[in-house]
Amino acid sequence: MATFRAWVVEKGEGGQSLTFRDFDEADLMEGDVTVRVTHSTLNYKDGLAMTGKSPVVRRFPMIPGIDFSGIVETSEHPAYKPGDAVVLTGWGVGETHLGAYAERARVKGDWLVPLPEGLSAAQAMAIGTAGYTAMLCLMALDHHGLKPEHGPALVTGASGGVGSVAVALLARAGWHVIASTGRDSEAEYLRGLGAAEILDRAELSGTPKPLAKERWAAAIDAVGSTTLANVLAMTRADGAVAACGLAQGMDLPTSVAPFILRGVSLLGINSVTTPQPKRREAWGRLARELDLDKLAAMTTTVGLSDVADLAEEILAGRTRGRTVVEVA
Ligand code: NDP
Structure with missing residues (x-):
């Protein structure tokens, strides 16, 4: 049985809990592309999901994490093949669909964009x-x-x-x-x-x-x-x-x-369900117009096992700029 490491939000009688544990690949949700997640990030919404301060998680158990970059492992989607570098933001990932704070994610290929030319997987998530x-x-x-x-x-x-x-x-x-x-x-x-x-x-x-x-x-x-x-x-x-x-x-x-x-x-502005053409235009412009030295200056990197420590911090407005979560 294949398992991978993931943060998991569960709901019990005592309320919401968050644990870092092994997750069975067979329990991933439906999707036509399976991705080896290499990077994710910390967003305000991730803080809400991990703490339960606002009901952004709509399904339990849930793997939080609303965005990732990674490498396609398997694909039944015509646009993607194993080895492709991809980016995902939004579409309810980390809210209604198992999310990014994990070594694997299975999603709809229609939600993905190819990693924009000129950006590394880490830089794409520094943007996030x-x-x-x-x-x-x-x-x-x-x-x-x-x-x-x-x-x-x-x-x-x-x-x-x-x-x-x-x-x-x-x-x-x-x-x-x-x-x-x-x-x-x-x-x-x-x-x-x-x-x-x-x-x-x-x-x-x-x-x-x-x-x-x-x-x-x-x-x-x-x-x-x-x-x-x-x-x-x-x-x-x-x-x-x-x-x-x-x-x-x-x-x-x-x-x-x-x-x-x-x-x-x-x-x-709603970033979650932006249609593909606008999504690709936005990523293309980010790759061309964002000064990568400035991006580096606003970015802090943490490991996957440390991200939960920052949930309260971002909600309190105590994090600065962007936080990349290194998964692999
Ligand atoms: P951050 O926590 O990184 O940034 C929010 C900033 O707001 C803080 O750093 C702080 O800046 C300021 N702030 C925090 N609390 C208060 C307060 N009580 N009063 C006034 N200012 C405050 O979060 P993100 O940048 O990740 O997200 C920002 C917001 O945008 C969130 O609400 C998030 O949910 C939303 N969002 C919405 C999206 C959409 O699709 N519509 C997509 C992404 C984000 P400072 O210390 O400089 O004052």
Whole structure:
């Protein structure tokens, strides 16, 4: 009987538990491609899944881990053959489908993308779901017609995973980047990624007014809640905010004022079920446009057996940038 090492979330009478144990390959879920996972990452959602702080796990037992890179072992999918290097983000992996914190994963070939040319498996996961989502945000702002000459771009939750990649991508695209953070200690780090200004996140935490002084033309928000409401109230006329996260909260205590009096647009970003053409476009742009030295500067690497120690840390906003999980 073939087994492999995996983190497993189980639900019992005492609530949710997380153990690192052998998992029987025969218990993997349905899929036409089996992958030897080499790298995964730590995302905010993985923190929620491992701790059970939010019900992201919808099936038990569950192997958490929402993204991976690896090598195809067996495939019945026409696009993939053994030995191919692949990347997966989203599609409910680590939530409804057995996930990435394991030496093996079996998934639908339609969910995979080939490892983008120019990126190693480790670099693809240094980007991971968070970095890929930052690119989807940038693409949404581009699609809206916004350009650096329209004014500054704000990034909230800037020291986190989405935020760090967003700062680097916007700076590289020529934007004057304002990085909002709650951590003074990360100012130098953020300037190193390309931030031109640092904004204390406390300035975005007060009770939001319907409208406030116009400060940026574009924003990428990983935080939600009161912060997003303030960001909208401070966005310049005809600007746009790409909203992807809820690190502060799910609520949005705003009014229609920014939309109807300033023509501000709120662009929703969902990375989980992005169709293939857009997915491949995003990965292609990441491979071409993300400065790999900056990616290295924002990346920490841990072993598979250590990832659970970081679950509470990421939820508390104490991790910086991106964390790669080395599986093999
Ligand atoms: P991280 O924890 O790495 O980053 C979140 C950052 O938000 C923190 O580093 C911190 O930055 C800031 N933050 C944390 N708590 C608070 C708070 N209470 N108030 C204000 N700011 C806070 O997470 P990720 O980058 O992995 O994910 C960011 C968000 O985006 C998450 O909510 C995640 O679920 C979401 N997401 C959504 C996706 C989608 O498809 N829509 C895909 C990927 C992520 P600082 O210390 O600099 O202030």
